[in-house]
Amino acid sequence: MKTPESQRSVTRPVAAERAYRSPAGIAGGVLLLVMGAWLGFDALVNGDARTAWLAVAALLFVAPLVVAFTVRPAVYANEDRLRVRNPFRVITLPWASVADVRAGYSSEVFTEGGDKYQLWAIPVSMRARKKANRARNGSGPKGDADSLPRKAAGDQSLDEIRELARDHADRPSAQGEPSIRWAYEIVVPAVVGAVLMAVLVVIG
Numbered sequence: 220m221k222t223p224e225s226q227r228s229v230t231r232p233v234a235a236e237r238a239y240r241s242p243a244g245i246a247g248g249v250l251l252l253v254m255g256a257w258l259g260f261d262a263l264v265n266g267d268a269r270t271a272w273l274a275v276a277a278l279l280f281v282a283p284l285v286v287a288f289t290v291r292p293a294v295y296a297n298e299d300r301l302r303v304r305n306p307f308r309v310i311t312l313p314w315a316s317v318a319d320v321r322a323g324y325s326s327e328v329f330t331e332g333g334d335k336y337q338l339w340a341i342p343v344s345m346r347a348r349k350k351a352n353r354a355r356n357g358s359g360p361k362g363d364a365d366s367l368p369r370k371a372a373g374d375q376s377l378d379e380i381r382e383l384a385r386d387h388a389d390r391p392s393a394q395g396e397p398s399i400r401w402a403y404e405i406v407v408p409a410v411v412g413a414v415l416m417a418v419l420v421v422i423g
Contacts, residue, residue: 235297236295236296237295237296237297237383238293238295239293239294239295239296239338239340239341239376239380240292240293240294240340241292241340241341241342243342244288244289244290244292244340244342247289248285248286248288248289248290249289249290251285251289252282252285252286252290255281255282255285256278258274259274259275259277259278262274269419272415273416273419275415276412276413276415276416276419277412277416279408279411279412279415280408280409280412280413280415280416281412282408283404283405283406283408283412284405284409286405287306287405288306288339291304291305291402291405292304292305292306292340293340294340294376296379296380298383298387298390298392298393299313299314299387299390299392299393300312300313300314300393300395301314301317301328301380301383301384303328303336303338303340304340305336305338305339306339306402306405307401307402307405307406308399308401308402309399309400309402310336310397310398310399311397311398311399311400312330312336312397313393313394313395313396313397314383314387314388314393315331315388315393316331316332316395316396316397317329317330317331317384317388318330318331320338320380320381320384321377322341322373322374322377325337325338325343326338326341326342326343326377330397332397334397341373341376342373343371344371344372344373
């Protein structure tokens with residue numbers, strides 16, 4: 220027996236999750252990690268025992284911090300929530316809890332409860348803003364105005380996030396309170412490396 224059209228369940232397509240990251244930050248972080256690995260390997264192979272231990276401690280301390288501030292930051296957004304992965308924390312914000320998203324000298328999201336979180340993955344470039352302003356005003360060199368973006372990349376990303384917050388804040392699945400999880404996978408190795416370095420320096 221056929222099911223009447225009015226009784227059929229309609230599955231709403233789920234929009235793909237959007238991801239925002241800083242390509243320049245990732246590239247710089249990878250370069251630093253490669254340099255650190257090369258220096259550490261050289262110390263392990265050619266240095267004495269104390270030098271080798273110092274190299275291990277330094278890598279344990281520095282490598283997680285480099286990852287935290289360059290490779291790790293990301294912002295993920297779907298129809299239900301905004302997930303902000305910062306150097307040491309992951310903040311999950313249902314759209315109903317988001318009050319505003321702003322960009323001054325840094326990108327920030329504000330909650331209905333008055334809390335503020337920085338979006339490390341969406342840096343603010345004053346130079347890119349100036350180029351975009353010249354393109355909008357038509358004040359750049361002849362021929363450049365058409366090729367320049369009308370908005371800086373970071374500002375475009377924030378516009379998309381604002382639109383998502385505005386369009387989906389009323390969804391039942393977008394309700395709830397913000398939640399925060401500490402990135403122990405970053406904090407613990409860095410603390411261990413710092414303690415080991417301190418011990419090695421003290422005992423000489």
